[in-house]
Amino acid sequence: MKNVVIGLLGNVKDSRGKGKKRWEQWRPTLGVCQQPDLAISRFELLYHPGDSRLANNVAADIQTISPQTEVRLMPLDLSDPWDFQQVYGCLLDFAENYAFAPEQERYLLHITTGTHVAQICWFLLCEANYIPASLLQSSPDRAQDNPAGKVDVIDLDLSKYDALSSRFQRRHLEGTAFLKSGIATRNHQFNSLIQEIEQVAIRSRAPLLLTGPTGAGKSQLAANVYQLKKRRGSVRGDFVAVNCATLRGDSAMSALFGHQKGAYTGALQARKGLLAKADQGLLFLDEIGELGLDEQAMLLHAIEEKQFYPVGSDNPVSSDFQLIAGTNQDLQAQVQAGAFREDLLARINLWHYPLPGLKDRREDLEPNLDFELAKATEELGYKVGFNQQARKAYLDFALAADALWLGNFRDLNASVQRMATLAEGGRITLDIVQKERQRLGRYWQRDIDPELPLLSEVLSEGQLAEIDLFDQHQLRQVIAVCRQSRNLSEAGRQLFNRSREKKKSSNDSHRLRQYLAKFALSFDDING
Template sequence: MKPTVAFGLLGATLDRASRDARRWEKWRPSVALCQQPDLIIDRYELLHQPRYTALAEQVVEDIALVSPETEVRLHSFEMEDAWDFEEVYATLYDIARGFSFDVEAEDYLVHLTTGTHVAQICFFLLTEARYFPARIVQTSPDYQRGDPAGTVRLIDLDLSRYDRIAAREAQHQADTRSYLKSGIETRNEAFNALIDEIERVAIGSKSPILLNGPTGAGKSRLARKIFELKRARTQIAGDFVEVNCATLRGDTAASALFGHVKGAFTGAVKERGGLLREADGGILFLDEIGELGLDEQAMLLRALEEKAFLPVGADRERKSDFQLIAGTNKDLHDGVADGSFRDDLLARINLWTFELPGLADRREDLAPNLDFELADFARAHGRQVRFSTEARGRFLRFAESPDAPWTANFRDLNAAVTRMATLASGGRITDTEVDGEIARLRRHWRGADRLEGDALLAEVMDAEAVAALDRFDRVQLADVIRVCRQSRTLSDAGRTLFAQSRQRRASTNDSDRLRKYLAKFGLAWADVQA
């Protein structure tokens, strides 16, 4: 077994006793620590102020009588006011930093019973921070038996070792995760793991958070939940300020974010504080941050790094200490590559980046989210609406199938539930409402696919070439381009596109087949990957 080394402060009052035999009738913490039959102290590092040297020497003599195997080393230190937190902490900190700990060779204890309350608090804080790599040892008098040796208790600050504490912490974490998910019992393991990590970061960090995900994936709702979580734990005192950067255009963008002084420009009839000032002490959520102009990006970077910014037309800086949460549905690295996003700002906000999956990637979560949307409808409209068993099963079979792309994610689901619940007579959604909604969603997604396909074609072909395509070719070519952009290589794209027909062919060369298909339209792999 490794030797046990204890650190303790001499108790100027509790350790004091007369030199006659009566002192053995009194409980003295520093001596009692070495009187425990089940705890052998091999070495005691006893700290004392110079004016108590005689008392310290008496304690050393008495420890030698009750525990001859204990080596006591006295450490004298100067301290003017044992009740001054800053002085006591600095003194004990210097002692800890100056000691050569060897945790592989020795076990360490910190005795908390002696010293002023301030000294005990400082000792605890330094132990919790691992400046003293030790467990806490606490002695107390034995009032029932009157034994001068008293009692002793060891406290390990690794709380995971305590079953009841660990169980409560686990429950608390589960409650926090549920809170961030708006109480929805999601089943997707990857999403639940993501929320676990976001919860730890939200509580433990003030650095910017970047939420990346498709439109409607829940970035805004999650950002607000992070704010509410931090506010509930009194980590922030300010407000939640949200702005969609896509709505900030031209000269008004800087004014909206950073404010302006009176007369800064035509129409500036009075001073404006700006959104950064509103978010002081709280959270600023900049959704679609990739749409922010380069000048505003530079001003935002300075505000993040220096907690200061210059309003439009001002000659004096304003201060704002806020935490940034940014949202985007784009890859900001692409923005850096094409010059529309500053690489230094991306480096600053990219410390904690979380990729939120779309609803189509979490189909097992459709059922609990369906229940949440119904409950949300009831809260908003004051009317309880439920599915019939057959209608619920019918809608979920469609919703969870590949036929439902959920292009707008939770916005699509929210709209679908709102429509069905509104049309439901008698507060019950039947097959009639479900069938009507499925047909409506199919029409909506066909239209969205057509618009997306036209946009993809416009990116790789000029308008005249697109106009010359037959409708059949337009749809097919757009789908091919979509698959190519989701694939790492030409071969990967070919395998995806020709997965069925390749099983019936004696020999396959999917990449060559795809290359020839693209060439029909004057396109190459590099063109569709751009």
């Protein structure tokens, strides 16, 4: 395995000695490359732009004494090497943008050079696994009078550093903000859930189970978890996502596990399968409750043994994947109904996170609205936003108790897309908002009571915009009864069938006529 050293240029220690005398002095960066028992394949040398001349001289000297070592000079955008926040942020940017390959290279983090602030930051980044490396400490060898000095490799035993690491808050913000796509969510329960998912994603390879209604963000969260794991070096393969509801019959086995050529009629070529494609990566099985029992049994074997048999093959295929499962169903109820394997549920249920829908996170609606506007701006190539009156009208509607958000964040995404498309010059006006409110209202009505008539059949858009959702549901039922009745009296008798028995004299047609008049409707309007 190749040794790769990462370190800061020491603008004092690395500049000792002039001319030939420099070879008689201990210079820590150069000394690392002079160790007889430590072959360095590559040296990532970070330096302040003001020290570029020294950096080039040190790189040239390394080439002289260790020609097999590739030196990469990396300038840092750092103005104050003693500013903790600035140094940490600068080194974190380096770590997050570096393509670590721990399966191919051994990383050694040289902590001798740089300010004390930099050394602390190196430690924190290494302890938090932003940098998958061992610490490398170099020092002068005065007893041997050896200008190469000596080095010690330190593998972090975190139990010894609890007292130190507890003084510094780990940078959860980067991870949790990343998992939330940078959205400044305000719901405390959701934020706590995401914070724990970040911890588990970094530290564990065990399956995660994400539950919640359609549109709650399970797919996006799974994709973000993969990106976080990849940045931390815990996955190296691809992100493979599949909606299990699309897998049906014989094709389900083939899609998941692959097949051999000739395994069944029509199998003209061998197929790799999704589990094999996810090797060393992350597999997201959305709507896992839709899998058949046979596929569930094969999946359980693949999770536990990290191998499976393609359809028609006697030779096992190995795949070491990490799994995230998603569902909007109650898997425990499916177990009781015999539709889901209890042993599979036990295996994927170690880390179970129920994601709340949008209606249960109304305080997060406004930051998500801003996120969707930013996405629309990026997609359309120009700024998209509300005028002040339109924004207030939209938020008043969106945050109202009767706003159902049945499709959750998918509804919000679609809503912003429609308004952004209709906005001239990217300016969403009050008129556009009013039309969108009506459109969403009609959509939610149809989804809740698909068999009932739509109010838009008898009311104008302006009238519909003034009616509460509660009244909309009630009025749709009344219209349905009126259309099934021969006259106003018959409809009234059905609608007031209990209260009319308590009255000495009932005038059901009059009561119904008054109710319809509240909405400027008559029996003839409904049946005309």
